[in-house]
Amino acid sequence: MSSKSLLLAAAALAIIPTAASARDGLPYIGIEAGAFKPDKLKLDYRLQALSVPNGIVIDHKTGWDADLVAGYDLGVFRAEAELGMKRALTTGVGIAPAIQFNNTGPLTVRGRTLAKTAMANLLLDFGRDEGLQVYAGGGIGVARVSLNNSITGPNVAVGRGIVGSDSSVAWQLIAGMRVPLSYNIDLGLKYRYFRSQLDLRDATNAAAVETIEGQFRSNSVLASLIFNLGKQPTPPAPIVVEPAPPPPPPPPPATQTCPDGSVILATDACPVPPPPPPPPPVAPVRG
Numbered sequence: 001m002s003s004k005s006l007l008l009a010a011a012a013l014a015i016i017p018t019a020a021s022a023r024d025g026l027p028y029i030g031i032e033a034g035a036f037k038p039d040k041l042k043l044d045y046r047l048q049a050l051s052v053p054n055g056i057v058i059d060h061k062t063g064w065d066a067d068l069v070a071g072y073d074l075g076v077f078r079a080e081a082e083l084g085m086k087r088a089l090t091t092g093v094g095i096a097p098a099i100q101f102n103n104t105g106p107l108t109v110r111g112r113t114l115a116k117t118a119m120a121n122l123l124l125d126f127g128r129d130e131g132l133q134v135y136a137g138g139g140i141g142v143a144r145v146s147l148n149n150s151i152t153g154p155n156v157a158v159g160r161g162i163v164g165s166d167s168s169v170a171w172q173l174i175a176g177m178r179v180p181l182s183y184n185i186d187l188g189l190k191y192r193y194f195r196s197q198l199d200l201r202d203a204t205n206a207a208a209v210e211t212i213e214g215q216f217r218s219n220s221v222l223a224s225l226i227f228n229l230g231k232q233p234t235p236p237a238p239i240v241v242e243p244a245p246p247p248p249p250p251p252p253p254a255t256q257t258c259p260d261g262s263v264i265l266a267t268d269a270c271p272v273p274p275p276p277p278p279p280p281p282v283a284p285v286r287g
Contacts, residue, residue: 027230040058047210083117113148148163191220
């Protein structure tokens, strides 16, 4: 994997329009692993009065990068600690003629470069916890970079190589995205640009004291598995509204009993009784 490909992957992460964080207010831990590609390692060489800028150049294969992270989600930001290790095999070496390796032909290198890191990161989060999550940020810490390379070639003395290690301040830039598999587990993809200083002495096993200095730079693309530490909140119980009791039935209307025995509303008038029947006619008296 080339550095250009890794940078393109980082750019793709950066242009995603949505973003999110881990679970707000919860701690988390995670494991990350993936591909690691050091940039061409250009080292300045000094031996007494001799100074050769970029006198030693080392190329690497794509190696591996793995780390453990633990952090806390502060809402908009996440603060995390990271312990990592990076390793790549060397594939080629170039040494300036002024550096006395006594070679009369091409050189062959066998070895590896190893970096152990302890970093503190601050990450900016965007978006919702329930969807696609994107973040970016950086970190600063300490790195110990070790070179262990043996060099062979025509007339090169047995045991010559580039061997040494150095601890120095390191920094990194980070971009990534994650998607939740569940409330407690996130699966993600992360890009990291890493840089530290390299200052070695007697690295080529020469007879006199020498110094080799340079910048160690690398690009990594990692898959991440993050575990959010906390229980999923229980949704609140639904609020049950008891129905209002029905209104009491209205009181029965007031009534009255009329002289004819009928019962009517108190507001009504009793019916007028019919007139009495006329008396029967009286028969005339005959004399």
